[in-house]
Amino acid sequence: MRSSITLKLFLAILATCIVVALAMGMAVRYSFDSGFDDYIRERESQRLDSLAQALAAEYIEAGGWSFLAESGDRWGRSLRLSRYARPSDGGHDHNGRPPGPPPRVVLQDDDGGWLAGPHMRPGADWTRHPVTVAGRSVGWLLSPPPMPMVLNDEVDRRFQSRQLRATWVIVGLSVLLAALVSLLLARLLLVPVRRIAQATRKLADGDFDIRVRVGAPDELGRLARDFNRLAHSLARNARLRRELMADMSHELRTPLAVLRGEIEALQDGLRAPDEAALASLAHEIERLNRLVDDLRELSLADAGALDYRMRPLDLSALAARVLDATRDRYARAGLALDQEIAPGLRLSGDERRLEQLLANLLENSLRYTDSPGRVRLRAGVRDSRIVLEIADTAPSVTAEQLPRLFDRLYRVESSRSRRHGGSGLGLAICRSIVQAHGGEISAAPSDLGGLAIRVEWPLTDGGIADAAGDAPATNQE
Template structure:
């Protein structure tokens, strides 16, 4: 049998509830002890005052009569004295409410009881001497010890206070349990939503989102969870699109190769140098695609080897542009260069040549014949800025945001011969970022696309 396991809701409830109970019990016993001691002290002070007044009144009566005969076997005389004390406003202004709260005895100088209950005179009781004017002690007024309550009204009052105190504790316990339960549910509601969302996320449901109900730490955690789910959903969508694009890119050259080889095998097509050249072109296309994929994976992981040194961007651009002059001329494209004499930069010359080559290759593939391409490099406030503008066709805003994605082409009808593998700009962006730069796209004044590359001066 599995052991009973408490969730975080039960643990939080128990923690808050037991803390409230501990505070309640502590307060209850503190109040009870304070009340009992205070009440007994209150009775003790009142009895001492009454016994003191009683001793003074008895001393006066003794002086008037000269002995205790007026009090022996004469309870009426004692009751008369008690009533006079209760009715005298000068004597009871500081006394407790009317009525004696303790037993008392009046004894003479030989400890013979003159007035009091038939019980034995307590030795530890409160004693007030009855002293005459000339200083002779003629007796004592003895009260019972104040440690316990003897008057029925006081006992009933004490019991009522106990019952009321325990009733308050019971009601407070129920209130604490209700408030704690509501508080634990309210505090843990965002946590439960996050737990449920995490389970869905772990099961592969990347569309899962949680409601953000506050701006505290749990609210920020919910926002981070939603951002994480959105990133995972986007990455999953990109992964599926990436796999679909790879299969599509590989299917066409493989189908051509298979068709050519089957035709040669069946004797439909002869093994001629032209046929072999066609096969080699398809193999070269596959090799280029695999190389681009390898380069992209390395750049994504930051594993591309960069050997940075002092170089000249202007010289590198002139070198790359010189390699493209013949190809641009064959497409009736005009390539215009605007370069400074020197553009010192600390970077990897080989990777920068790869960057410039891919950019010019992209303009060559996507610019209509009889168009023009402009390449300009100039110094900005923070570094070198490279602008590559080409003529029509252009791209719309939606396409402009997607051209740096893998396998993306602005026209779905373009084949690989004109559109390449669709990985060039993705690799270019990684190279630029590895040099601390930023790459972006915009509309060109020439009617096509403008690629902007910003490289900082001193990015080691």
């Protein structure tokens, strides 16, 4: 038979049940033997006590042991009255049993002298039972230990044989029942395992939509839930990979198509190789270059290979410097740029990466805020955290689109479309930088009517130089 977990589990349960059944059979057999021996000893003790009472009555009536010498039958009559001896006249007793040998009981006086019974030398293991008259011992009854019950008589041997057969029949039936129960248990316990194994094979073949039914809340149920989470994660990653490849091919195709069209127009003489044509070519090349650089940076972030040189820095001064560098571009786009930066905000981080973070967030608002509009940058401390927020005016995004803003190549096509020239990787890079600095980034509707991007870092010792605890914080709807 092919080795399988079902067979192994069946054999393990069956072997355990067989061992238990054999142990129980031997224990029952031992208990029966020892209990029957105790029963024989107790019965012997009761007979000796009955014989002692009969002899005591005879002793009182005769005034001593003289009655044993007067009549040889008095000893046998005492044995019969005490139900100790079987009839020895060749007949049968009242139970229909044939006569047996006379009992091996010896009567001695108080000094140890022989009075009646077989002339045998008592052994050290003989039972001694006193014959008591008026509270004092006048003699002793001595009886040898009972012989093993299998040797007592034919009735005892037949009884023992029947009990032995019954014990092993019960053991055999218990083993058969154990085999049946073991087989059923092995199959029932492994049903969810087989389901998960079959689903795993389908998952390995690329069927990421496969799910298994979650049964009882035990280890197998948790395994089924973990498998379903794995399948969901693989399905999501496969979908994101397809979307990424489709978006990447589109992003690369657009500037390449423009470049090809421009070059063919120059080759065909439809367009003069003037400064405007060269500037258009340079713009598309720069767009391709930015896309390649962003993809490289994201791949390095995924691999944990981005270089971060952490050191204490003044976040307030850094934010003001980035704002000054972009103020002219905002003015040309017809956007007002407000700032509410608490002084003395200090943070341990990579200055170059944090500048890139702020520049990407400001660039995102610059591209996707309608003119005339307004963009506000706030930085301060709230609830023991350094909070930086960039909020803008319309257009905004829907609640369903907010969780995906930080996905790669994701853009809200209805309002923040490709016509603005973004690669869709800026916010994904921002999330990578924030996480590398131990912070959190989130998006929410802005109180200005557009979008608010909020970045938070834990406030550590030395995280604020001046009294910035009451600095303005965000007010999101």
